[in-house]
């Protein structure tokens with residue numbers, strides 16, 4: 021059966037470093053035989069969670085915008101590549117808007133005790149983050165946020181690619197190893213034969 025992989029870029033900058041790295045990871049997924057799709061959160065209308073807490077009773081978000089369609093795709097696929105630039109040591113606003121809307125799923129699972137997948141599926145995710153500064157700590161928060169979100173959407177966090185000192189749009193093209201690493205990790209992500217529990221961290225810190 022052909023695996024499906026979704027690449028999501030949460031950068032507001034089209035064709036920037038996050039977009040390039042996700043596309044390269046998806047090329048790797050295709051090389052491994054997966055069928056892929058790419059989207060940019062910035063191209064969609066996604067409102068902020070208003071903490072109305074209606075979802076605590078229904079398990080569904082009341083806001084009507086483009087969020088639900090993207091979530092449906094995310095829940096369908098076998099593999100996910102999620103990329104964000106580092107903005108003030110955290111994920112981008114576009115990423116956070118999307119992630120916070122996951123609260124309805126959290127409520128569904130933890131308050132209403134409705135399982136997301138029955139039986140649980142072999143779903144795996146990779147996180148890509150890119151920052152302009154020399155800091156090597158700027159990815160700490162992103163790692164935790166994504167771990168928490170992936171638990172919510174029941175997808176195993178199997179690999180990360182963090183790249184620092186990449187700032188200008190497209191500067192990652194001039195990085196010696198970032199794009200080849202994205203391709204390699206993408207191919208590994210879509211390799212159904214590799215063990216799901218093996219976490220791979222690639223930190224390209226100059």
Ligand SMILES: Cc1cc2nc3c(=O)[nH]c(=O)nc-3n(C[C@H](O)[C@H](O)[C@H](O)COP(=O)(O)O)c2cc1C
Nearest residue numbers: 031036037038105106107108109151152153186187
């Ligand atoms: C609002 C804003 C906040 C940023 N904050 C950080 C930061 O905390 N640390 C860092 O290393 N780079 C920071 N940067 C730089 C971006 O992470 C960097 O330019 C990155 O390559 C952008 O990726 P993109 O092309 O995918 O959008 C910031 C940029 C912007 C616009």
